[in-house]
Amino acid sequence: MNLTVFGATGGIGQEIVRQALAAGHRVTAVVRDPARLTVTGDGLEVFRTDLHDPAAVRPAVAGRDAVLSGLGARSRKDAGVTTRLTRSVLGAMEAEGVRRVLVVSAGPVGPEPAGDGALDRTARKVVSAILKDVYADLREMEAELARSTTDWTVVRPPRLQNKPLTGAYRTVVGGFPPHGRFIARADVAHAMLAMVDDPATVKQGVGVAY
Numbered sequence: 001m002n003l004t005v006f007g008a009t010g011g012i013g014q015e016i017v018r019q020a021l022a023a024g025h026r027v028t029a030v031v032r033d034p035a036r037l038t039v040t041g042d043g044l045e046v047f048r049t050d051l052h053d054p055a056a057v058r059p060a061v062a063g064r065d066a067v068l069s070g071l072g073a074r075s076r077k078d079a080g081v082t083t084r085l086t087r088s089v090l091g092a093m094e095a096e097g098v099r100r101v102l103v104v105s106a107g108p109v110g111p112e113p114a115g116d117g118a119l120d121r122t123a124r125k126v127v128s129a130i131l132k133d134v135y136a137d138l139r140e141m142e143a144e145l146a147r148s149t150t151d152w153t154v155v156r157p158p159r160l161q162n163k164p165l166t167g168a169y170r171t172v173v174g175g176f177p178p179h180g181r182f183i184a185r186a187d188v189a190h191a192m193l194a195m196v197d198d199p200a201t202v203k204q205g206v207g208v209a210y
Contacts, residue, residue: 001025001026001065001066001196002025002026002028002063002064002065003020003025003026003027003028003064003065003066003067003068003196004027004028004030004047004060004061004064004066004067004068005017005020005027005028005029005030005067005068005069005070006030006051006067006068006069006070006071006085006089007030007069007070007071007072007104008029008030008031008037008039008070009031009032009033009036009037010070010071010072011070011160011162011185012070012104012160012185012188012189012192013029013069013070013071014037014038014039015165015185015186015188015189015190016068016070016189016192016193017029017037017039017044018039018041018189019165019186019189019190019193020193021039021041021042021043021044022041023193024043025043026043026044026045027043027044027045028045028046028047028060028064029044029045029046029047030047030048030049030051030057030060031046031047031048032048032049032050032051033048034046034048047059047060051071051085051088051089052084052085052088053088054087054088054089054091054092054095055092057088057089057091057092058092058095058096060092061089061092061093061096061098062096062098063096063098064098065100065196066098066100066101066102066196067089067093067098067100067101067102068101068102068103068192068193068196069086069089069101069102069103069104070104070189071085071086071089071103071104072104072138081137082137082138082141083137083140083141083144086103086141086144086145087144089101090144090145090148090150093148093150094148094149094150098150099149099150099151100150100151100196101145101150101151101152101153102152102153102154102155102192102195102196102201103141103145103152103153103154103155104155104157104188104192105138105141105142105154105155105156105205106134106135106138106156106157106158107156107157107158107176107180107207107209108135109135109138109139109142109156109205110154110156110175110176110205110207111174111175111176112176113172113175113176113177113178113179113180113207114175114178116178116179142154142205146203151202151203152202152203153192153195153201153202153203153204153205153206154204154205154206155188155191155192155195155205155206155208156176156205156206156207156208157183157188157207157208157209158176158180158181158182158183158209159181159182159183160182160183160184160185160188161182161183161184161185162184162185163184163185163186164184164186165184165186165187165189165190166184166186166187166210167187167190168187168210169183169187169190169191169208169209169210170208170209170210171191171206171207171208172206172207173200173201173204173205173206174204174205174206175207176207176209177207177208177209177210180207180208180209180210181209181210182209182210183208183209183210187208187210188208191206191208
């Protein structure tokens, strides 16, 4: 497949690029600073652009089979950036007739897991309170996707870890794995790539966790 990856210099983005290349896909990595992209390989195109301009983004998505986004706020002060940048991506995709898009959100933005105990519910509330502006940004991003004409999937992980790929995680379409507290960025990337051609995940939020 021909894939475009936004947020390609982030933790999840670089893993998407690395794993997609290893699987034989052709990848366009959209970056602001190419020096921050440490992944190399045959089939990789590095595309430098300003994501605030949908017209400048269009060549990066034109003719692609799917778009995957690891865009997200790096800190609470960056809240709002995810919606703004995703809006530009969606505008470029709709202009070019590209439909499939998968983005990273966060577990607390989706529905509460069935069967979680008091400890998990309390932890979720505390984290949601601390990161309320970031999560508000992600909710608005999800709303932008829902209003778009794309075949979107929102992937919602819990706390992210910098650990090796395992390929052993749980997914719940329309919900979240009970007691799911952690997942490696590499496994989030793995899950996203696995969902690209999975029709059951289209226009759905999907919880992923160990």
